[in-house]
Amino acid sequence: MLCWCVQNGWLIGLASSSTRRLVEQILNSLKIKKYFDVIVCGDEVINKKPAPDIYEKVLNLAGLKQNKAIAVEDSETGIKAAKAAGIFCYGYRNKSSGNQDLSSADGVIRNLKEIIEKRC
Numbered sequence: 001m002l003c004w005c006v007q008n009g010w011l012i013g014l015a016s017s018s019t020r021r022l023v024e025q026i027l028n029s030l031k032i033k034k035y036f037d038v039i040v041c042g043d044e045v046i047n048k049k050p051a052p053d054i055y056e057k058v059l060n061l062a063g064l065k066q067n068k069a070i071a072v073e074d075s076e077t078g079i080k081a082a083k084a085a086g087i088f089c090y091g092y093r094n095k096s097s098g099n100q101d102l103s104s105a106d107g108v109i110r111n112l113k114e115i116i117e118k119r120c
Contacts, residue, residue, distance in 0.1 A: 001113060001115075006035055011064065012036050013037060013038040013040070013058040013059075013061075013062055014036050014039045014040070014058075015055050015057075015058045015071070015078075016039075016040075016041050016042060016054075017041075017042040017048050017078075018041060019043045020039075020041040020043055022041075023039065038061045038062045040054050040058050041054075042054065045057055049077045049078050050084065051084065052081055052082075052085035052086075054081060055071065055082055059087075066085060066086035066087050067088075069087045069088070070087070071088070071089040071090070072089070072090050072109075072112065073091060073092060074091070074092045074093075074094055074096075075097060076100050079104050079105045080104065083105075088106050089105050089106055090105055090107050090108065090115060091105030091107070091108040091109070092109055092110075093109070
């Protein structure tokens with residue numbers, strides 16, 4: 001999915017509530033950091049999710065308006081943050097996130113490829 005986004009000119013941003021140190025560690029261990037154009041972490045904003053600060057910072061750094069972005073969130077708190085920033089948000093249902101309430105998302109997906117099918 002990340003390769004497809006890059007090949008098709010999509011900017012990829014990461015808005016994580018985790019610390020920069022942890023995010024960098026994970027991205028480097030998975031060897032996927034190179035795919036992300038913008039990364040903003042929880043220790044780089046004043047207010048964490050569900051406040052919109054982290055998404056607003058990602059948009060600002062990417063030079064994008066809210067209506068040109070899509071968020072994918074696996075938690076109720078993340079969805080609230082994306083929606084508060086004015087971003088269309090998919091709730092991502094996955095086993096590792098537990099039974100999160102994704103009802104406030106604009107749509108719910110179980111596979112990231114569904115975004116391509118729905119948006120293209």
